[in-house]
Amino acid sequence: MSAYKDLLAFQRQTEALAQVSGRLGWDQETVMPRGAVEQRGEEMAAMEGVLHARRTDPRIAEWLAQADPVDEEAEAQLRLIRRSYERATKVPGRLAEEIARVTSVAQGTWADARAKDDVAAFLPTLSQVVRLRREEAAALAGGGDLYDALVNDYEPEATADTIGAIFDRMRPRLVALREAVMGAEHQPKALEGHFGAEAQMRLARDLAKTFGYDFTRGRLDLAVHPFSSGSGNDARITTRVVETDPFNCIYSTIHEVGHACYELGIDPDYLLTPLGGGVSMGVHESQSRIYENQLGRSRAFTGFLFNEMTERFGDLGLADADAFHGAVNRVSPGFIRTEADEVHYNLHIMMRFDLERDLIRGALDVEDLEEAWNARFLRDFGVAVDRPSHGLLQDVHWAVGLFGYFPTYALGNVYAGCLHQSLREAVPDLDGQLAQGQTAEALDWLRENLQRFGGLRGPRDTIRHACGFEPNEEPLLGYLEAKFRTIYKL
Amino acid sequence: MSAYKDLLAFQRQTEALAQVSGRLGWDQETVMPRGAVEQRGEEMAAMEGVLHARRTDPRIAEWLAQADPVDEEAEAQLRLIRRSYERATKVPGRLAEEIARVTSVAQGTWADARAKDDVAAFLPTLSQVVRLRREEAAALAGGGDLYDALVNDYEPEATADTIGAIFDRMRPRLVALREAVMGAEHQPKALEGHFGAEAQMRLARDLAKTFGYDFTRGRLDLAVHPFSSGSGNDARITTRVVETDPFNCIYSTIHEVGHACYELGIDPDYLLTPLGGGVSMGVHESQSRIYENQLGRSRAFTGFLFNEMTERFGDLGLADADAFHGAVNRVSPGFIRTEADEVHYNLHIMMRFDLERDLIRGALDVEDLEEAWNARFLRDFGVAVDRPSHGLLQDVHWAVGLFGYFPTYALGNVYAGCLHQSLREAVPDLDGQLAQGQTAEALDWLRENLQRFGGLRGPRDTIRHACGFEPNEEPLLGYLEAKFRTIYKL
Numbered sequence: 010m011s012a013y014k015d016l017l018a019f020q021r022q023t024e025a026l027a028q029v030s031g032r033l034g035w036d037q038e039t040v041m042p043r044g045a046v047e048q049r050g051e052e053m054a055a056m057e058g059v060l061h062a063r064r065t066d067p068r069i070a071e072w073l074a075q076a077d078p079v080d081e082e083a084e085a086q087l088r089l090i091r092r093s094y095e096r097a098t099k100v101p102g103r104l105a106e107e108i109a110r111v112t113s114v115a116q117g118t119w120a121d122a123r124a125k126d127d128v129a130a131f132l133p134t135l136s137q138v139v140r141l142r143r144e145e146a147a148a149l150a151g152g153g154d155l156y157d158a159l160v161n162d163y164e165p166e167a168t169a170d171t172i173g174a175i176f177d178r179m180r181p182r183l184v185a186l187r188e189a190v191m192g193a194e195h196q197p198k199a200l201e202g203h204f205g206a207e208a209q210m211r212l213a214r215d216l217a218k219t220f221g222y223d224f225t226r227g228r229l230d231l232a233v234h235p236f237s238s239g240s241g242n243d244a245r246i247t248t249r250v251v252e253t254d255p256f257n258c259i260y261s262t263i264h265e266v267g268h269a270c271y272e273l274g275i276d277p278d279y280l281l282t283p284l285g286g287g288v289s290m291g292v293h294e295s296q297s298r299i300y301e302n303q304l305g306r307s308r309a310f311t312g313f314l315f316n317e318m319t320e321r322f323g324d325l326g327l328a329d330a331d332a333f334h335g336a337v338n339r340v341s342p343g344f345i346r347t348e349a350d351e352v353h354y355n356l357h358i359m360m361r362f363d364l365e366r367d368l369i370r371g372a373l374d375v376e377d378l379e380e381a382w383n384a385r386f387l388r389d390f391g392v393a394v395d396r397p398s399h400g401l402l403q404d405v406h407w408a409v410g411l412f413g414y415f416p417t418y419a420l421g422n423v424y425a426g427c428l429h430q431s432l433r434e435a436v437p438d439l440d441g442q443l444a445q446g447q448t449a450e451a452l453d454w455l456r457e458n459l460q461r462f463g464g465l466r467g468p469r470d471t472i473r474h475a476c477g478f479e480p481n482e483e484p485l486l487g488y489l490e491a492k493f494r495t496i497y498k499l
Numbered sequence: 500m501s502a503y504k505d506l507l508a509f510q511r512q513t514e515a516l517a518q519v520s521g522r523l524g525w526d527q528e529t530v531m532p533r534g535a536v537e538q539r540g541e542e543m544a545a546m547e548g549v550l551h552a553r554r555t556d557p558r559i560a561e562w563l564a565q566a567d568p569v570d571e572e573a574e575a576q577l578r579l580i581r582r583s584y585e586r587a588t589k590v591p592g593r594l595a596e597e598i599a600r601v602t603s604v605a606q607g608t609w610a611d612a613r614a615k616d617d618v619a620a621f622l623p624t625l626s627q628v629v630r631l632r633r634e635e636a637a638a639l640a641g642g643g644d645l646y647d648a649l650v651n652d653y654e655p656e657a658t659a660d661t662i663g664a665i666f667d668r669m670r671p672r673l674v675a676l677r678e679a680v681m682g683a684e685h686q687p688k689a690l691e692g693h694f695g696a697e698a699q700m701r702l703a704r705d706l707a708k709t710f711g712y713d714f715t716r717g718r719l720d721l722a723v724h725p726f727s728s729g730s731g732n733d734a735r736i737t738t739r740v741v742e743t744d745p746f747n748c749i750y751s752t753i754h755e756v757g758h759a760c761y762e763l764g765i766d767p768d769y770l771l772t773p774l775g776g777g778v779s780m781g782v783h784e785s786q787s788r789i790y791e792n793q794l795g796r797s798r799a800f801t802g803f804l805f806n807e808m809t810e811r812f813g814d815l816g817l818a819d820a821d822a823f824h825g826a827v828n829r830v831s832p833g834f835i836r837t838e839a840d841e842v843h844y845n846l847h848i849m850m851r852f853d854l855e856r857d858l859i860r861g862a863l864d865v866e867d868l869e870e871a872w873n874a875r876f877l878r879d880f881g882v883a884v885d886r887p888s889h890g891l892l893q894d895v896h897w898a899v900g901l902f903g904y905f906p907t908y909a910l911g912n913v914y915a916g917c918l919h920q921s922l923r924e925a926v927p928d929l930d931g932q933l934a935q936g937q938t939a940e941a942l943d944w945l946r947e948n949l950q951r952f953g954g955l956r957g958p959r960d961t962i963r964h965a966c967g968f969e970p971n972e973e974p975l976l977g978y979l980e981a982k983f984r985t986i987y988k989l
Contacts, residue, residue, distance in 0.1 A: 020544040023545075026549065029523060040718060042714065044713070051511070054515075058512060132907035223534070226534040228532055241538045242534045242535045265808070280538065
């Protein structure tokens with residue numbers, strides 16, 4: 010018993026330090042002065058060094074050998090600690106620190122390159138990041154597939170093959186839906202106009218509350234890229250404002266609220282323990298997606314939102330709540346993943362999945378990435394990329410070394426589809442409630458059946474436990490087809 | 500050479516981690532959600548644990564024994580590292596932890612007691628803090644004076660005797676000046692009116708730039724207490740706004756800009772090394788004070804400020820720039836140290852110095868502190884303390900264990916007086932420039948002669964090097980007498 014207690018006490022400090030490190034990331038994206046970027050790189054690297062030393066502390070192996078789990082929770086704690094220990098001991102400290110330092114600076118390089126639409130300014134950095142992450146993947150894979158080793162960081166149990174198989178089943182139906190929708194006679198009108206930044210932020214704050222975000226344990230700020238950060242009692246989110254497109258701010262906010270509410274909804278007993286965070290990126294994304302899409306973009310909730318926005322911004326130039334619902338869910342083959350509609354979104358992911366898998370496996374050179382990106386985009390979306398910031402410079406992920414992360418977004422959609430199906434069975438009056446802006450019963454269901462368990466179960470088990478069936482892509486595809494056939498009157 | 504290099508590399512990471520820890524403090528005071536306070540306590544404690552382990556790492560002793568300094572800079576680096584190592588290893592880990600834990604709780608106890616004007620609620624905590632710091636002082640002093648051991652933490656080389664001697668020479672002249680000013684026929688009118696928070700913050704930002712603050716390496720936010728935080732390329736400041744008293748915001752800002760510019764002005768080669776921070780609290784305060792007072796409250800600069808404020812806020816109800824200068828520098832025997840004018844400020848410090856020295860030496864019991872405070876205040880300021888929050892509950896310092904810190908504020912004033920005298924000789928046209936809001940030549944002089952050296956020399960050497968003479972109180976007293984005799988037409 011004492012070994013388990015000692016291990017958990019040690020782990021608790023490590024988790025606290027990891028929170029500190031995460032907060033540095035938040036700081037960098039929201040409030041850090043620009044001139045601090047290089048120094049920050051050293052600070053992050055030093056934190057990474059401390060965390061790595063703790064995560065590889067040989068005492069962990071001793072404690073793990075002696076600890077006797079008395080219940081399911083203790084077993085799960087030990088499983089996650091063992092997993093983290095095994096991962097950490099495989100990667101040399103020097104490499105972990107170099108990755109932290111390089112990616113921290115790379116973020117600024119990427120932002121500058123994107124602002125200037127200058128791919129050439131970014132590629133040397135990207136090459137360096139790819140090289141370091143491949144080196145790390147090789148250390149992790151132990152002879153196995155490099156890309157799988159990285160995917161496993163974000164989505165335990167998943168592999169490129171299992172993900173690829175899901176994507177292969179999804180692609181034809183999404184493409185068919187896309188074709189049907191793009192060719193439909195009825196095309197919803199877009200929302201047009203100018204929506205002041207301050208009014209958008211006020212609305213974003215109100216919507217965050219509508220979706221249960223606890224501002225005493227979080228905060229909402231502006232950042233270039235919306236994200237959520239932190240756990241326990243300090244889970245912060247960011248959003249962005251485009252004055253011609255309020256849906257950007259609104260749905261970015263609701264999306265990040267979903268992530269943050271997951272963290273804030275975890276059993277307080279798990280605070281600063283391995284169980285005290287979301288179980289995987291895919292499951293995390295299931296929460297952000299179901300908040301954003303299945304709830305936030307539903308006909309019922311957009312009816313409520315239509316009234317809210319009309320009250321705040323005056324006439325929206327849309328005939329009625331149905332037209333508004335159409336505007337919210339308008340399908341168009343845009344360049345930008347984060348602005349993509351639900352039909353195109355997974356196609357964006359599938360493309361990145363293929364490209365990054367090839368980069369990590371060494372089948373694609375960084376020098377050839379832009380050409381590969383543009384060719385693929387033209388094929389999948391029927392539009393030629395007009396500038397790099399609309400192409401491979403649009404996402405920060407690769408700059409900061411997040412290879413293997415993109416597919417978890419699509420897995421999150423798949424999981425959200427499953428959860429949505431079960432939620433509708435559990436809350437038959439869901440639409441009636443959403444139409445009034447009432448989310449409490451739906452969010453309680455999610456907290457009760459998924460969020461509060463934190464990392465207790467593996468990703469698929471987590472979804473299975475909440476839904477009562479094996480996670481699969483069918484509910485998502487059925488939902489998308491039904492929804493968009495209605496909107497497009499097919 | 501290799502031992503020195505290894506030591507510096509190790510130290511660099513420690514400094515980076517200390518920056519991270521400092522940033523957490525900034526976060527807590529400015530942006531942290533209030534529900535995160537307990538979790539933050541654990542995060543801070545974990546960071547302290549990491550820093551303490553590094554500062555007492557036995558390898559430091561080995562490296563120090565082997566390192567051969569090749570030049571003045573290396574010698575100074577080793578001197579500071581040795582100092583820090585000896586200090587850290589003298590204090591038992593258990594005691595350091597207890598002090599951290601007790602003072603972190605004490606801060607809340609003090610805040611509650613102050614809010615309720617309840618001395619009795621604070622004294623048991625204060626007794627505990629005094630006891631722990633005395634224990635720590637005994638560990639540090641090695642048979643020497645307890646109070647000196649604590650002073651030494653903030654102002655190396657200084658002792659109670661040397662400080663006391665300076666204060667003894669200052670007191671009669673300050674008291675005489677105070678009497679003359681308070682009895683003067685001409686009494687400047689105070690600034691009255693309402694000054695919007697946003698306009699004050701805009702002005703504060705502009706004034707920060709006027710005083711050379713580099714917003715690409717810092718930022719200005721609101722906090723309950725103004726402070727500066729961070730070093731290298733990320734030195735942030737906070738200010739506060741009182742809508743009836745814009746001078747509060749203005750001079751808090753300029754004061755903190757002085758601190759931050761010192762950090763930002765240090766030779767970039769010293770970044771994240773022991774030399775990369777200010778040399779002592781007293782020298783640090785000399786920078787904040789000369790920015791705030793000798794420059795910011797000068798007749799020349801207030802002439803510029805008068806025009807700025809009239810432009811922004813309309814008629815200020817003051818006849819002219821002379822009347823405005825009088826309003827800025829109005830002398831009044833208020834209870835609160837942080838709101839004190841230049842004549843009274845050092846009297847506040849002298850009183851705290853005598854009381855805390857007696858507390859630490861065991862010559863004054865915590866139970867008798869309130870009586871001693873009130874008697875002394877009546878004697879020195881001619882006014883009876885009307886409530887504890889205007890008396891011994893006003894400052895956070897003792898609650899968090901900062902004994903030996905107060906006198907560095909007055910030393911800072913003394914040093915600022917010296918620097919100001921030499922600056923005027925070096926820049927004969929200083930007033931002409933300040934009257935135009937031009938500070939560049941003055942600030943360049945400070946950077947060139949003091950700031951850039953960081954911790955290269957000891958405190959007194961730093962001032963001597965910059966001024967060309969032995970630091971002493973005469974320039975400050977001469978400056979104060981001349982200034983206030985003019986304003987009060989004596």
